[in-house]
Amino acid sequence: MLSCQREPVTDAGPGYDxxxxxxxxxxxxxxxxxxYALNATPVQRTYQIKEIIGTPYTDAAGQTTYRLLRYRRPSPATxxxxxxxxxxxxxxTELRRTENGQPFVLVLFPVRDRLQWNGNRYNALGEETYELRNVGQPYRVSDTTFNQTLTVLGQNDSTLVSQTRRLTVFARQVGIVYRERVQLQYCSSTPTCVGTNxxxxxxxQVYRLRQYGTN
Known part of the structure; x- marks a missing residue:
């Protein structure tokens, strides 16, 4: 998501678009x-997030970086x-996002199916393999079908006692259209609850694109 100019990237070769x-x-x-918390009622929330690409600046390594302004509201009426x-x-060669102070490599270029890399190469969270899937394939989000997308699959583990899943879908000329993060620990304190989920x-947590454009 970075270039040295403010114009949108449209090069379809490496997959920058x-x-x-x-x-x-x-x-x-x-x-x-x-x-979810132990012995407590699950807390469910719905809200909206608006991400706006701000002005560019030069980081400590001399790379052009863009601010990503994130706004939140509980409903469209607020x-x-x-x-x-x-x-x-x-x-x-890569798309990097810094989220809450942690840099992640979200996509590697040029894009191709089954391409793998360490998404945590610039942070201290430990190695995590990301993999590109379904490059150029359609993907439906709510009532909208995006004709050309790619899926980035991070950790995707499921056992009798836990589930971890990280998945992000990018659409051509749009960016992120769907994002899912799951981190669950299942009951394992007694033999009778193991395997019951x-x-x-x-x-x-699930993000679904509702609207996009340019101000």
Whole structure:
């Protein structure tokens, strides 16, 4: 999502246009999440997040980086409130997003099916393999079908006692259209609850694109 100019990237060869960028480009997401705690009623939330690409700056390594302004509101009837400021950077070989102070490599270029890399190469969270899937395939989000997308699959583990899943879908000329994060711990305290998918604690969060454009 980074270039040295403010114009959107449209080069279809390496796949840069799966992560277009220009100052003022925005995406609005419907977000649903569930949080679980031991011996407590699950907490369910729905809200909206608006991400706007801001002005570029030069980081400490001399790379052009764009601010990613993130606004939040509980419903379309309420006003947007600034939630956080992230950052996004795109080089010839990778798309990098800094989220809550942690940099992640979301996409590697040029894109191709089954391409793998360490998404945590620039942070201290430990190695995590990301893999490209379904490059150029359609993907439906709510009532909209995007004809050309790619899917980035991160950790995707499911056992009798836990589930971890991270998945992000990018659409050509749009950017992120769907994102899912799951981190659940199932009951394992007694033999009778193992394998029943009874959740002790964790969270599930899903982003679905609602609207996008350029201010």
């Amino acid at each position: 799966y992560a277009p960028i220009e100052t003022g480009r925005y995406c609005v997401y419907d977000v649903s999440e569930q949080q 006003d947007w409130q600034l939630d956080s400021i992230w950052a996004v950077q795109r080089t010839n 009874q959740i002790d604690y964790g969270f599930r």
